[in-house]
Ligand SMILES: [Zn+2]
């Protein structure tokens with residue numbers, strides 16, 4: 001089969017599976033599971049991969065990770081790993097569809113939490129199941145091997161647990177066979193069907209920060225008889241706003257405190273206040289400096305109030321690095337799949353994705369795929385299309401995906417795989 005015929009076959013098969021991909025996505029959306037609890041999602045994935053007759057379906061990797069192995073019918077040494085993340089978030093679902101989630105995880109640490117796919121991982125999982133279907137259908141034409149990697153806990157496991165991409169690597173998920181190219185994508189509020197890419201760091205370096213401020217518990221009416229940890233906690237949050245002025249303004253950095261825990265009561269000054277947040281650096285070498293400044297700020301602010309603070313930096317995730325030679329090699333494929341005018345270079349983002357553990361180690365690509373009712377303003381930024389559902393960021397309870405975009409994602413996976421296995425998509429320099 002020549003290349004043009006094979007591409008047409010991929011497109012035909014992607015169209016054939018589109019309805020099922022939407023059905024999977026809606027089912028997963030209605031049955032979301034938090035990081036490290038993706039039991040039913042993994043079972044659905046494994047069942048479908050087995051039904052496709054893959055050569056191997058490995059389960060139970062790093063908790064609920066699944067890897068399907070498809071060996072092509074023609075000789076070839078290359079190996080493509082396609083990765084989807086499978087976990088959901090502790091966010092209420094206000095997406096306003098008939099398949100909105102009403103799930104609640106009663107047992108999760110810190111919970112109970114409402115659970116929803118507010119980051120689009122339902123779409124990622126459904127698209128990769130679709131790609132597995134398409135590629136299994138043309139396996140006789142494939143010179144090489146495809147790994148379908150369904151990764152749990154991308155959003156970070158509970159802090160007392162391990163999980164995610166690093167744990168999958170530690171358990172040998174990509175050891176045999178080792179990929180010669182990894183591909184992953186993220187659905188975003190960019191215009192439907194647009195592919196965004198960035199040379200260099202596509203997504204930022206990240207860590208979770210936990211700051212524990214300790215005072216001395218006392219009756220709420222007599223703060224002078226104890227030590228109140230709440231004012232320094234508040235001052236630390238405010239002080240973070242000044243950290244930016246100590247850092248190079250041309251290097252994007254974010255420090256966000258997203259959650260605060262306090263054991264007090266309206267009439268009790270508690271012993272501890274714990275701040276939970278995230279640090280993001282577009283330039284990963286900035287991370288140690290930001291962490292050191294944040295630690296200094298917290299410790300000394302606490303001391304000024306007669307308290308102590310401990311600062312822990314946990315769950316570090318490296319930046320996702322797209323190498324130019326990989327992008328140059330892939331651009332013809334991307335343009336063929338979505339159209340020349342829909343492939344756009346984007347700015348740095350401070351999101352993270354631990355697909356970096358895979359891409360940085362083995363080479364490959366990480367892209368963004370737009371899936372909302374938006375269009376680009378003259379500066380190239382997405383803005384809402386008049387009359388559409390609007391621009392809703394990931395992690396917002398109203399986050400939504402346009403299902404019509406999913407077949408484009410299936411085609412991207414399939415075409416990139418075929419082009420790498422057949423030697424049309426190779427980085428110019430030795431890796
Ligand atoms: Zn997310």
Ligand SMILES: [Zn+2]
Pocket residue numbers: 119120121154186
């Ligand atoms: Zn995500």
